[in-house]
Amino acid sequence: MYTQGLDTHGKEPLPTAAEGEARAARFQGRIDAEEKIEPKDWMPEAYRQTLIRQISQHAHSEIVGMLPEGNWITRAPTLKRKAVLIAKVQDEGGHGMYLYSAAETLGIPRAQMLVQLLSGAAKYSSIFNYPTLTWADIGAIGWLVDGAAIMNQIPLCRCSYGPYARAMVRICKEESFHQRQGFEIMLTLSQGSHAQRAMAQDALNRWWWPSLMMFGPSDADSMHTGQSMRWKIKRFSNDELRQRFIDVTVPQAHFLGLTIPDDELHWDEATQHYRAGPIDWSEFYAVLKGNGPCNRERLEARRRAHEAGRWVREAAAAHAQRSQRAAPPVAGVAGVAGAAGAAA
Amino acid sequence: MTEADWPLFEVFIRSRSGLEHKHVGSLHAADARMAIEHARDVYTRRQEGVSMWVVRSADIIASDPEEADSLFEPARDKVYRHPTFYAIPDEVKNL
Ligand SMILES: [Fe+2]
Numbered sequence: 001m002y003t004q005g006l007d008t009h010g011k012e013p014l015p016t017a018a019e020g021e022a023r024a025a026r027f028q029g030r031i032d033a034e035e036k037i038e039p040k041d042w043m044p045e046a047y048r049q050t051l052i053r054q055i056s057q058h059a060h061s062e063i064v065g066m067l068p069e070g071n072w073i074t075r076a077p078t079l080k081r082k083a084v085l086i087a088k089v090q091d092e093g094g095h096g097m098y099l100y101s102a103a104e105t106l107g108i109p110r111a112q113m114l115v116q117l118l119s120g121a122a123k124y125s126s127i128f129n130y131p132t133l134t135w136a137d138i139g140a141i142g143w144l145v146d147g148a149a150i151m152n153q154i155p156l157c158r159c160s161y162g163p164y165a166r167a168m169v170r171i172c173k174e175e176s177f178h179q180r181q182g183f184e185i186m187l188t189l190s191q192g193s194h195a196q197r198a199m200a201q202d203a204l205n206r207w208w209w210p211s212l213m214m215f216g217p218s219d220a221d222s223m224h225t226g227q228s229m230r231w232k233i234k235r236f237s238n239d240e241l242r243q244r245f246i247d248v249t250v251p252q253a254h255f256l257g258l259t260i261p262d263d264e265l266h267w268d269e270a271t272q273h274y275r276a277g278p279i280d281w282s283e284f285y286a287v288l289k290g291n292g293p294c295n296r297e298r299l300e301a302r303r304r305a306h307e308a309g310r311w312v313r314e315a316a317a318a319h320a321q322r323s324q325r326a327a328p329p330v331a332g333v334a335g336v337a338g339a340a341g342a343a344a
Numbered sequence: 345m346t347e348a349d350w351p352l353f354e355v356f357i358r359s360r361s362g363l364e365h366k367h368v369g370s371l372h373a374a375d376a377r378m379a380i381e382h383a384r385d386v387y388t389r390r391q392e393g394v395s396m397w398v399v400r401s402a403d404i405i406a407s408d409p410e411e412a413d414s415l416f417e418p419a420r421d422k423v424y425r426h427p428t429f430y431a432i433p434d435e436v437k438n439l
């Protein structure tokens with residue numbers, strides 16, 4: 001989801017002849033047999049680079065994604081909602097950590113990914129460049145944004161690259177609560193006062209189209225899909241996943257008594273699908289290029305956090321160095337692992 | 345400017361007593377104490393564990409996947425190590 005295939009247009013790296021056709025064929029054979037590829041296995045350089053790009057974009061999205069929701073932690077309407085929102089935002093931070101670790105197994109250092117994010121060179125999901133104006137936005141994000149994420153992430157649990165697939169299994173287990181707490185916020189608002197219902201409708205109006213864009217460009221415009229599918233990094237096309245999301249979400253909106261902001265949306269009896277109106281791709285590409293409502297603010301917030309944490313990182317490094325000099329390394333902790341090792 | 349990464353640690357968690365520790369992922373930390381604390385926050389937010397090990401990734405010695413064939417080959421033709429290799433008449437019980 002958070003991977004949108006953002007900056008791959010025309011830049012798809014291709015396997016080189018130098019890597020040997022036999023080797024490449026053996027690799028593809030393993031993929032076709034649904035074997036997982038693990039970090040130390042041989043892999044085509046293009047497979048490695050595609051994964052590094054996709055996993056790091058995914059990780060950045062989780063991290064930047066903490067910002068729009070974090071914006072409402074101090075203003076959550078009840079203590080319960082506040083505790084839930086903190087837990088949710090903390091999960092997103094955790095998702096970022098799992099994914100950075102998975103990307104690192106492909107040989108890119110964490111620090112390098114951080115530099116790419118903070119310099120603005122790396123992409124992250126377009127959705128996080130929209131502002132959270134009211135409390136209902138927190139409901140809409142959980143329901144729609146996490147909902148779209150789940151739709152996209154479940155097939156990634158079967159991705160051919162082992163560490164990515166395992167990270168996605170862990171993430172998917174945690175996402176369900178994100179979506180349900182969001183829907184519950186929307187439900188509460190939609191059963192509330194006139195003003196609260198209006199607030200819920202307004203949030204849906206603003207988040208609906210950006211949520212559909214989360215699945216990335218339409219299939220006609222996404223040229224990398226074929227190779228990613230052959231490598232079983234991707235299992236379904238952008239449009240297939242988007243359609244599934246529309247089909248499950250429209251009835252949920254009906255249940256809430258809210259209106260999807262799409263005049264052309266209708267049920268197609270013949271295909272048994274909801275048909276949506278056209279997406280305004282110019283908005284999508286503008287946000288990707290850095291011209292969304294919050295692009296600057298998001299990056300500045302990340303940079304500020306990184307700078308503000310510098311003294312903590314330096315202090316921790318100094319402390320680690322000093323205690324290493326003063327005592328045998330990792331006393332106490334290593335002892336636990338050592339003693340239990342025989343039993344493992 | 346790129347700051348150097350803190351060392352990488354691998355994290356192993358015992359999900360409940362009676363089970364073995366299992367690899368769950370990795371993280372960066374300045375030292376072992378911090379690795380344990382980060383592992384708590386990153387990998388056990390939903391009571392996934394009752395005990396954790398962390399070990400520096402650099403200290404793990406792994407077998408080479410390219411050598412997997414020759415490394416594991418000796419066990420391949422020793423089917424007699426499995427109980428099903430032996431034909432025992434049906435009338436014989438408790439065997
Ligand atoms: Fe997430």
Ligand SMILES: [Fe+2]
Nearest residue numbers: 092146175178
């Ligand atoms: Fe989430």
